[in-house]
Amino acid sequence: MNTDVRAVAAQALDQIARGGVSLRSAFAQAAPRLADARDRALLSALLHEGARWWLRYDAVLDRLLQKPLRGREPVVHALLVLGLVQLAVLGLPEYAAVAGTVEAARALKRPQLAGLVNAVLRRFLRERAALDAAVGRDRVAHSAHPPWLVQELAADWPDDIDAVLAANNAAAALTLRVNRRRASRADLVERLLAAGHAAAPHAWLADAVVLEESTDVTALPGYAQGHFSVQDGAAQLAPELLDLADGQRVLDACAAPGGKTAHCLEHHALDLLALDRDPERLNQVRDNLARLGLQATLAAGDAAEPQAWWDGRPFDRILLDAPCSATGVIRRQPDIRLHRRGGDIARLAAEQQRLLDALWPLLRPGGRLVYATCSVLRRENQQQIEAFLARTPQAAARAAVPPRFGRAAGAGRQNLPGGDGMDGFFYAIVEKQA
Ligand SMILES: C[S@@+](CC[C@H](N)C(=O)[O-])C[C@H]1O[C@@H](n2cnc3c(N)ncnc32)[C@H](O)[C@@H]1O
Structure with missing residues (x-):
């Protein structure tokens, strides 16, 4: 069994970057291979910073290698990205970073590439200022965000894009x-x-x-x-925005893993239905509620197909914490920038629209629906709600999201990542006129 932490990290990072595996599951698979808790902590740091900075150091390697390795030796390519991340991001002592990475090439059974790994990392140390300057001229490589996302952010937040990119690259409390x-x-x-x-x-x-x-x-x-x-602060507004009271019948339509369901139940005694399409994620809701000593009715189902799970009694409150691009939480889940594609946004917006339209009839007149996403993209947020209000005669927006949260964004409010130390998040409150 290979127990060299950098070798294990290179294999896992290759799975994340090339194989589309989530950071969370790559870490869960790799960590048991390491017996030492300090090695597991280093693995976690390497995977987080490796995924965060992949697009930058992948581009830097093109300048350091005569023939790219990514096609023929993808795990050694990932190892080199990690070598650069240790030197430039994690600030590990040069000797430990270089020697450890060279050793990892041997542990990966690539002794013939150990000399190359050593030479590339040493050249990076010698030419770092020039390489940084070259990369600094390219926003994609410099910020390590994919081109489609840089374009979306530039269109949606032209005055804030540099702050958003920087916040996504900073550690979060x-x-x-x-x-x-x-x-x-x-x-x-x-x-x-x-x-x-x-x-x-x-x-x-x-x-x-x-x-x-x-x-x-x-x-x-x-x-x-x-x-x-x-739970990030931006996600802690649900009970207030829902304007909850004891005894209300509440639907949390996309509930897993149960953060907002639990928060609502911590505040009030509710008749709450926690629904999620994913039965495995629903188990996390069950576990979380059990640990917190809370109770709800749990159901697995598509929120947009209520005939399969709704008993016909209207809800006083509906929380739609919709599936979204998660572009507001990239600082915590850096692999999002490697896995999300530009074409996903239209599909997600269509799904959000389907959910809004299907859930609206389940709300009682005078009731309130809170729409939330951890996205920063206008198509999923303010444009989504504006279009919903325009096509739904009984729906009226309420300006009740606290003004200290983020900034006005159409009928809702948007926090950008890092704003007030919190994640990027959008909320809108819609009431059904009696
Ligand atoms: C942003 S997460 C919800 C987070 C959760 N509200 C919390 O605070 O912990 C979105 C959830 O929506 C679920 N989902 C996606 N599409 C759905 C659908 N059509 N019906 C029900 N749940 C859905 C996903 O499985 C995922 O768990």
């Missing part, structure tokens, strides 16, 4: 949501501080605690007891 049924936020912060974690209450979100550094949350005090969950 870890945000927790206290389970107010089991713990108070002040207590949680105190316990985290006592355990040596720099934790602070969020400035204006009532349940959020921000940790400066990422850590294994399952090892934090209170995790097993369900005192908190991990």
Whole structure:
């Protein structure tokens, strides 16, 4: 068994970049091959930064190699990307990064390429300023975002694109949501501080605690007891925007893994149906609710086919946290930029439209639907809602998303990644006129 962390990381990164495997599952498959916890932490850092910066260092390698390796030796190509990431992004000591990467070429049974790996990394160190300058002239390579996404962002956010690209390349704080049924936020912060974690209450979100550094949350005090969950601040607005009250009948139409379902139930005693199309992801909802001590009715089904799961009783509130491009959470899931394609956006927008139209009749007159995405693209957000309002006579937008969240975007509000330290997110509130 190959237990060299850099060799294992190169194989996993190749699967992510070339094989379309998600970072999460590539890590889950690779991590058990490493016995040492420090090796697993390095693997995680290598995969996150390798996926984040792939498009940049892939382009840099074209300048460092006479004949590209990506076609004939894709795992060594991924190893070289990781070598550059160790030097330029992770700031590992040069000797450790170079020697470790050369050793990994041997562990990958490519001893004939060890000399090349060594030469390429040393040349990078010598010519780094010139290479950085050359890459700096190309927005795609410089920012390590695919061309289609750079174009979409330039069209949608011409004044903000550089800030968005930079935020996607920066580390994000870890945000927790206290389970107010089991713990108070002040207590949680105190316990985290006592355990040596720099934790602070969020400035204006009532349940959020921000940790400066990422850590294994399952090892934090209170995790097993369900005192908190991990959830970015931008995702912590659902109970407020839904304007919940005890006893309401609520549909969370795209519920898995259950972050917003749980948050709503932590606030109010609800008759809540948590629906998701993916039965495996629905199991995560079940597990999360069990850990947090919460209860909902769970159902697997296509939200746009209510005849298969709806009992005909209207809902007071509907949350449509729609499937989307996830372009607002790239800083946390850097592999999105490698896997998402420009052509996906029209398909996603059509799916969001199908969901909106199918769910609307299930809302009682006077009821409220909250539409949310973790996208920053206008076609999925403000244009989607504007078109819905235009074709739906009884639908009226409510300007109730708090003005401190993001910026006005048509009938809703949009936060761009990094804004207020939070993920990119869009919310709109639509009420059904009685
Ligand atoms: C953005 S995630 C939801 C996150 C969740 N609301 C939370 O806060 O944890 C979108 C979810 O929609 C589900 N989904 C996609 N299309 C669906 C459909 N047509 N009907 C029901 N669920 C769907 C996906 O399986 C995925 O779990």
